[in-house]
Each structure stands twice: as structure tokens, then as C-alpha cells.
Amino acid sequence: MRYWKTEGVVLKNRDYKEADKLLTIYTPEGKVSAIAKGVRKLKSKMRGGTQLFTHSQFVFYRGRSLATVTQCEVLHPFTALRNDLNRFACAAYMAELTTELVPEGEPNKELFYLLLTCLHLLQNYPPGLVTRLFEIRIINLLGYAPELERCLSCGREVQDKIQFSLDQGGILCPHCGKGQKLSVNISRGALASLKALGSMDLDKCCRLKLSAAHERELSVLLGRYIELRLEKPLRTREFLSLMNNSAE
Ligand SMILES: [Zn+2]
Structure with a gap:
């Protein structure tokens, strides 16, 4: 299967080469590292869907080393999380915990929906409360209860x-x-x-x-x-x- 389609949340997003980005995306099937080509150009259709914390529907192409994002469509932009420093910091922390604690290539649907739900909650509820909720739940789901x-x-x-x-x-x-x-x-x-x-x-x-x-x-x-x-x-x-x- 060279192409595959899945939803995912952008955990990391770093500039790569002249106009690309190197992304870490968390999907129900696990973490995916992928290149989004030309995404830093203003007219790129994939700009929105590859923003930090965005929940998108992705189509990936499996290359020899890294995957490439060939299409993406925004499901939820979580704009509120990028416009408020405190909420942004909490979302970044949750993304980092997911990146660091979850082993590579390990599918965990429950954990994916925990992250997604907590990002939704973080838009409207006290950031400290939502972050503590995420911490204890990720610990429990990974077997460290x-x-x-x-x-x-x-x-x-x-x-x-x-x-x-x-x-x-x-x-x-x-x-x-x-x-x-x-x-x-x-x-x-x-x-x-x-x-x-x-x-x-x-x-x-x-x-x-x-x-x-x-x-x-x-x-x-x-x-x-x-x-x-x-x-x-x-x-x-x-x-x-x-x-x-x-x-x-
Ligand atoms: Zn005792």
C-alpha cells in the first residue's frame, strides 16, 4: 500500500529545505513522520491542514525513507489554540507528551481520541484542568496508572x-x-x-x-x-x- 488515507493531528512542524515542512503527525495508527512539499509557499493548498495542532484528513505516499503528504483537508483548525498563549503552551505540552511517550509505529485509537478530545476541550475549558486530565489519562493508557x-x-x-x-x-x-x-x-x-x-x-x-x-x-x-x-x-x-x- 503506497498511498494511504487517515485522519491525524499535527504534533510537530519544522521548516525543511526551501519551501517544505517536516511534520510529525499523530494518527489512530500511530505517529507518522512526513514531508509536506512546497507547503510554505503562499499559494499551497496544504498550508491550512499542516498547521500545528490541526486535525486533518491526510493522504500519504510511502517513500523509501520518509512519507510524503500528497493531500490534506482540514477537519478542525483549532485556531483558538494558536491565538492564546496559555492554551498554545498547553497544546504544545500535550503534543510533546504524545511525541515523547508514545512509541514509534504503535497504533492506539483510544490515545488518538484522547488527544483530539482534549484539544477540543482546551478551546473552552480551563487549560490547567484539561492538561491535568490529559496527563493522567495518557499515563493510564500507556500502562503507568x-x-x-x-x-x-x-x-x-x-x-x-x-x-x-x-x-x-x-x-x-x-x-x-x-x-x-x-x-x-x-x-x-x-x-x-x-x-x-x-x-x-x-x-x-x-x-x-x-x-x-x-x-x-x-x-x-x-x-x-x-x-x-x-x-x-x-x-x-x-x-x-x-x-x-x-x-x-
Ligand atoms: Zn503503608
Whole structure:
């Protein structure tokens, strides 16, 4: 199949050669790197459909190394996200998370529709709330769901002085959390919001009341949790190669 047609969201868009762009597009079938030829010329018909965050219908041609965009038609331009700095920053962060966390060539329809839904929500709902919603959902969909119900270590329900273990991925009671370097405090309110964001219907989530303090708390916690997850596979590989080398 040299030509294929699919919808997609533009995650990255860099200038390439004189008039082309090199795009990273997220589709339900996975990430696609593709060249859009002549797209920086004013009269190019593909200008609109290849803008950052735009949801378009694409036709790709599979070349020897990279794919080429041969046609594209805008389905949703998300103009509001490019005209508001705060919303733009949140959309860029969601695009980066998708680029970095999702393995190359891995189809994931649920994740594609999560990104698309969150970009739609980001136009009308508080950016911080939508971004926290996206973070917890992408973590859950990629298999990094943290334990939020009981202490990871002893299995007890935790009422207060709750710790969140960034490396073990979940909550700890004050006893089990003692001396854990990679754990942070999490308030009951923030934990309740995190649980709701991770489990409720997406359209109900955006009507949740998330206080500024809880939003900041979750922003720091989820950011650090994801950073650690991003490093983890690399560290494991390094560790493995170290072990292999020493065993030789
Ligand atoms: Zn415990």
C-alpha cells in the first residue's frame, strides 16, 4: 500500500529545505513522520491542514525513507489554540507528551481520541484542568496508572499525611513513606481530584471544580512522575547493558 488515507493531528512542524515542512503527525495508527512539499509557499493548498495542532484528513505516499503528504483537508483548525498563549503552551505540552511517550509505529485509537478530545476541550475549558486530565489519562493508557486507592506497600487505606511515590507509582501511608526520597506529599483534595480526572467521563471531567492550589499540586506531581517514566526505560537499558558488559 503506497498511498494511504487517515485522519491525524499535527504534533510537530519544522521548516525543511526551501519551501517544505517536516511534520510529525499523530494518527489512530500511530505517529507518522512526513514531508509536506512546497507547503510554505503562499499559494499551497496544504498550508491550512499542516498547521500545528490541526486535525486533518491526510493522504500519504510511502517513500523509501520518509512519507510524503500528497493531500490534506482540514477537519478542525483549532485556531483558538494558536491565538492564546496559555492554551498554545498547553497544546504544545500535550503534543510533546504524545511525541515523547508514545512509541514509534504503535497504533492506539483510544490515545488518538484522547488527544483530539482534549484539544477540543482546551478551546473552552480551563487549560490547567484539561492538561491535568490529559496527563493522567495518557499515563493510564500507556500502562503507568498509579495506585490511588491504598498504600502501595502495606495495602491500608490512607486518610491523611498521604505521600505519593514518584518511582513506585502510587500513594503511601506515612509509615511506609518514611525516608522515601522520591515521594512527595499529596493533599486529600488533590488526590480526590486526580482520581476523578482519571476515571470520570471526559466531558464530565471538564466541569470539575479544581482549585488553583490543587491544580498546581497535581501539575508538579504529574510532571515529575512523567519525567521519571520517560527516563525509566533508558535507565533500564543502560543498566542492562552495564550488566551485560560486566558479565562478558
Ligand atoms: Zn503503608
